[in-house]
Amino acid sequence: MTFTHNDIEVIFEDKDILVIDKPVGIPSEDSQKGEKGIISYLQTENRKTIHLLHRLDRNVGGVMVFAKNKKSAAALSTDIAQRRFFKTYLAVTDGIPESREGVCKDLLFKDSKKNRSFVVDRMRKGVKEASLEYRVLSENDGKALVRVLLHTGRTHQIRVQFSSRKTPLTGDGRYGSRDRGCDVALFSHIISFNHPVSGELMEFKKYPRFEDYPWSCFGGADFGNN
Secondary structure (H helix, E strand, O other): OOOOHHHOEEEEEOOOEEEEEEOOOOOOOOOOOOOOOHHHHHOEOOEOOOEEOOOOOOOOEEEEEEEOOHHHHHHHHHHHHOOOOEEEEEEEEEOOOOOOEEEEEEEEEEEOOOOEEEEEOOOOOOEEEEEEEEEEEEEEOOEEEEEEEEOOOOOOHHHHHHHOOOOOEOOOHHHOOOOOOOOOOEEEEEEEEEOOOOOOEEEEEOOOOOOOOOHHHHOOOOHHHO
16 A cells, blocks of 8 residues: 555644554554655654654554654653553454453563564563553444553553453454454544643544444444543
8 A cells, every 4th residue: 555645634733743643554663674654754844853652553543643852752751651641542352342341451471573462471571561441332243342541552452452351353363353354443542641841631532434344333423422
C-alpha cells in the first residue's frame, strides 16, 4: 500500500504537539530495509522536528501524539512514565471474555528476535509487569467489542493479554486468531493528557470505520459513551 503526506489526518497541532489519526499500514518508525515510518510522512519544511512518544503497530490505526520540541518531549515522556498519559483502545475479540469488565495483570517477556511477547509465570531478566482494564461494550456472533484502558505500554500488550485468556483479537493470527478476514482488530480510540506547556487537559478521540469488518458486526453506535 502506498501512502502520501495527504493520507494522514492532522487532528490538532500547535508549536509544541502534533496529534494525528494514524492510518493502518504505516509503521511507527523507519525500517532498516528503508521503509518509511510515520515521522517521515509528517516531516515538512515547516515541521522538521518531531519526537516519537509512543508507538502503534503497523496494522493498528487511530490517535497518535508527537512532540515538536525537546521540552515538550521531555514533559510528555515523564507523564507517560508516571502514568499521567492515558490511552484507550477499541478491540474486537474472538470469543467473549468471561467477565464483562475487569483488570488484567500479567508478567510479559518480549522476544526481540521473534518480535513477540509472551505471558510468563515469574519475574526474570527481560520480563515486565503489564496491566490494563477493559469493558465489554457489545457482543455479536461469538465476538466482543471491548474498550481497553492501558495502565502500562508493553510490546503487543493488549494482543497477548487477551490471547492468553483464549480471546485473541480478531485477525491477529500471530497471537491465535483463526479469523483471517481483517487486520488486527485494534484501534487507538482516545488519548488524554495535560498539555506540556499550558497544562490544559487535552483529549482526542477517533473511531474505526464501522463499515469495515469486524467493526461492522457492531453497527456504528457511539460506543465511547458506554
